Amino acid sequence: MIRDITIGQYYQTKSVIHRLDPRVKLLGTLLFIIALFSYKNPLGYALGIAFMCMVIKLSHVPVKFITKGLKGIMMIMCITVVINLFLTAGTPLISFWKITITYEGLAMAVTMIIRLILLIMGSSIVTLTTTPNNLTDGLEKGLGFMKVFHVPVGDVAMMMSIALRFIPILLEETDRIMKAQLARGADFENGNLVKRAKALVPVLVPLFVSAFRRAGDLAMAMEARCYRGGDGRTKMKPLVYKKRDAVAYIILFAFMVLSIFLGRWSVITGFFNNIYLNILK
Amino acid sequence: MDIVKADNLVFEYIRRDDEGNPVDVTTALDHVNIDVKQGEFVGILGHNGSGKSTFAKHLNAILYPTEGTVIVDGMNTTDESRVWDVRSTAGMVFQNPDNQIIGQVVEEDVGFGPENLGVPTAEIWSRVEESLRAVGMLEFRYKSPGKLSGGQKQRVSIAGVLAMHPKCIILDEPTAMLDPSGRKEVVRAIRGLNDVEKMTVILITHYMDEVVHADRIFVMDKGRVVMHGTPREIFSQVEQLESLRLDVPGPTRIAWELKKKGIPLPDGILTCEELVKEIQKCR
Incomplete structure (x- = not known):
C-alpha cells in the first residue's frame, strides 16, 4: 500500500x-x-x-x-x-x-x-x-x-538528490517494519483515527532510528570518497x-x-x- | 615499500558523563603493528569486537590514533592538511551496500569519487568505464542501484572506490550482509583486482575462506594482533583459531581431524584440491 x-x-x-x-x-x-x-x-x-x-x-x-x-x-x-x-x-x-x-x-x-x-x-x-x-x-x-x-547551493542540491535516492529505501524499510509489527499482532487498519495514529508510533520510532544510522553510515562513506562540500567539484554530466x-x-x-x-x-x-x-x- | 604502516597503534573509546568527565575507557586497539607492502593481498581476521573495523577506519583517517602512528603512503593520517590525500590513496569499501551508494544511476555513483577530487569531465567518463569493467559491472551502468542484488551493489561500491585511482583498497567486511553467491562474486572481484590490476588489497572479514588466497593474514582479538603469517602458517594452528571463535575452512578442518586420527597429512591444507592430492599420496 x-x-x-x-x-x-x-x-x-x-x-x-x-x-x-x-x-x-x-x-x-x-x-x-x-x-x-x-x-x-x-x-x-x-x-x-x-x-x-x-x-x-x-x-x-x-x-x-x-x-x-x-x-x-x-x-x-x-x-x-x-x-x-x-x-x-x-x-x-x-x-x-x-x-x-x-x-x-x-x-x-x-x-x-x-x-x-x-x-x-x-x-x-x-x-x-x-x-x-x-x-x-x-x-x-x-x-x-x-x-x-x-x-x-551545491550542498543543498546534494542533500536533495540524496533525499530523493533514499525515498524508496526508507519506504521499503517502513514496509518491513510494519510487516514485522503485523506479525506480532499490531493492528493498523481498525479503530478510529486516534487509535490508528497511535498504532503508527511503534513504526516511526524504529524507522527514525534506522534513518539516523543510515545517515551516519552514508556521511562516513561520502567522506571516505573525499566529499568535502560543493566547492571544487567537477561534474560527470555537466x-x-x-x-x-x-x-x-x-x-x-x-x-x-x-x-x-x-x-x-x-x-x-x-x-x-x-x-x-x-x-x- | 610499505604502503600502510601502523606502528604501536592504540585507540581508546572514551565514554564521558554529562559533565564531560571520562567514566569508562574501552581500548579498541592495543598496540597494533601491521604493515602492508605495495601489491600485497592482506587479510585481517577477527571475531566481532576484535577491533578490525576500528583499525580499518584509521587507515582512512576517519578515526585518529590515541597513541602510535598510522602512515599511509608516507603520509601521517593525523596530518590534517593531507586528509584528502590519505582518503584518495586508501579507498574504503564499507559493509552495508545500501548506505554507501550515493548516485541514482550506477555510473553516476561510480563518478562520485572523481567528481569530488575535481577530475575533468572527460577523464571521469573513462575512469568510470574502466572501473566498472574491472569489477565486471559495465553492462549495468545505466541501471538504478536499487534494482541490483547485494553482491552487484557491493561490486559497484568497489568500482566507486577504484575510480578514485587509489593505491590501496580497504574492504571492511564487504560480504557480511550478502548471501553465499553474492559473497563469491565479490571475493572473485577482489581477487581479480589484486591479480590483474596489482592493486594492494586489505580485506577485513570474519570468513576465513575468503582470505585463503591472501599473501599474509593478521588475526585480531580484543584489539590485539594475536597471529600473523601466511595462510598456511595460520590455518595449521586449528586449535588456537578455534579458541578465538574463528571457523577454519572446511578442507583444512577435515585434514586436521584426519591427522588427529593418525593419517599422515601435512599441516595447513587450504583447498579441496590440495586435500584430495594429499590423501591420494597416502595410499
Missing part, C-alpha cells in the same frame, strides 16, 4: 521536452506562472491554454497522466470556487434564500479555476519530463548565482546548453511578449470589458 506513493513522478518517454535543459524548464515554469497571474482579459488565458496544449503535445506525456495531478487539488479548487461564487460583491445574477451569485463572482471563479489548473499542469509537466537528478542539477546550476550571497535550448528560450521569450501584449494591452482589455458591460445591461 505504501509503495504506491510516487514523488516527483517521472514519465519515461522520448520527446523534445524531455531532452531540454532543466534550467530552461525551470525558468519556463516560473515565467508561465508569472504570466498566468498577470493576465487581465480572456484572450490572455486563451494564450496560456494554447501554450500549455502545445507543451503537452510536444512532451508525448498522455493527458491522463497530467490530469491525475489535478485530483490532489480537487478540494482546494472546490473551496476556491465556492468562496468566489458566493462571497464576491457585485451585480446579482441569481439570488435565492440568503445566497446571491454575482456576475463578478462567476467571472472570478472561472478565472481562478483556469489559473489553478494551468498552474498545476505547468508544474507537473516539469516533474513528469525531468528526472529528479536532472532537476537538482538544474536547480544547482540555475541558482548558482546565490553563491555570491554565501548560500551553499549541463550544457544545446541548440534546442536556445530555440526554447526564443519561444519562451515570444510567449512572454505575446502575453504582455495580448493579456495586458489596454485596447484589448477595454474591448472585453465593453462586452462584459453589455452582458450586464
